[in-house]
Amino acid sequence: MDRAAAVNMAHLRVACSNCNLRELCLPIGLSSEELDRVDQIVATRRKIRRGEVLFRAGDRFDSLYAVRLGFLKSTLVSADGHEQVTGFHMAGEIVGLDGISADSHTCDTTALEDTEVCVIPYERLEEFSATLPALQTHLRKVMSREIVREHGVMLLLGSMRAEERLAAFLLNLSQRFEARGYSRTEFVLRMTRAEIGSYLGLKLETVSRALSHFAQESLIAVDQKHVRIVNAEGLRALLGSSALKSQ
Amino acid sequence: MDRAAAVNMAHLRVACSNCNLRELCLPIGLSSEELDRVDQIVATRRKIRRGEVLFRAGDRFDSLYAVRLGFLKSTLVSADGHEQVTGFHMAGEIVGLDGISADSHTCDTTALEDTEVCVIPYERLEEFSATLPALQTHLRKVMSREIVREHGVMLLLGSMRAEERLAAFLLNLSQRFEARGYSRTEFVLRMTRAEIGSYLGLKLETVSRALSHFAQESLIAVDQKHVRIVNAEGLRALLGSSALKSQ
């Protein structure tokens, strides 16, 4: 995909049916006929520069967003001002589902690199889904998948130690990159150590130390934000390892 | 509501339109005409004795469940055999949303006291929602609310210390009991200290110590599973307090 071309297309008609993410994104499992109708929902794209905000907690909810390219984080701010990252989002993922519950967003979502999203007006999505049962079914699956994902994060935060959390995080990223056709062994972290730490319930120093330790054990190679997974099996082994101690 | 009567009704026709939870549960915001149609979806009830399982991870997903009375927990088992509680469910709440994503459940859900649920066959729900837009909209809101709730748990697990977590937990229970017409200051914990700890990412000893400490500070009174909130403001103050340290 040509990035320069994407820039120009921003003002053109958007078409899911031509999108290379259609197997991953909203229209998954739709017939081509149904796909044509989805094209009528997703009308516009929106660009967000690195550091800019897609929506903020409290903003009125009127659209979902499908990430077309780029990388975002969602964050919550607690009563005491502490920022918690609740998720990282990459191409093909749907963002903004939290807003459905009360017609306003409940988290901030910020681009970690220059990003482009497809805007999916929610009212129109509701209208169309009445006559597009497959789309409706799929949307529910997307939401359910988000619930399951968060269960996984709860497991991670509630019962793993620092290095287990980081190993799980790296393997999860690896898998998501692979599903998008990128290398599963070599990728760039778009977020800072502090953001990883926030997501994993750790301090940035702990993240840094754990990464160094992994590198020392030849599980990974790290150069700043660039990560190469050297021994995926070794990382995976870390996840089950605490069984020995706790049993 | 008469519990003995509920027992007998189990074999009778179930009707949302007569249910005292209808303002809290699936049919929220539906007209009485629409409500009559929902009655055709929710056909049966199911009783689960304390300790029995409603569904297990891996079970085929074919129904959602609305809790009519009782109390349940959902748990995940990690690779190393560690059990993590992902949620507690009480009357009026919808359980099983995780199963939609892959047509099979991803967690175990167990009754913590004798419990009764309304069975909502998912296929039928899908059929009906095609012609009941209000129901569809509401179901999406329920799912979105679950996503938002889990964001809150991530915040709790990721950035709070033991006593803050417990304070947040008690205040959350208090609020949910109040919404159901029970006392917000006095209630019975249906789960063990270990289950609270699992949910909050703490060990049972830590939970016990924190409860004792709260009691000593006259924030609450504890007698086994019976809890009375003496100073709700004091508990709430605990939540924001770490700002002083972390900033």
Next chain:
DNA sequence: CGTTTCGTTGAAGAGTGTCAAGGCCAGTGG
């Protein structure tokens, strides 16, 4: 090129976990 943000590493300390002992309570059977 200076400034700022980000990352690494060390040392010390706080907060929880771990282990262990004992108490309370409900249910069971003598």
Next chain:
DNA sequence: CCACTGGCCTTGACACTCTTCAACGAAACG
């Protein structure tokens, strides 16, 4: 009615992981 049992809870002492604080170096940016 009482002793016994097992599950649940409390409390103390100690160990350990992670955080905190601090200093420094490297990369990114205007």
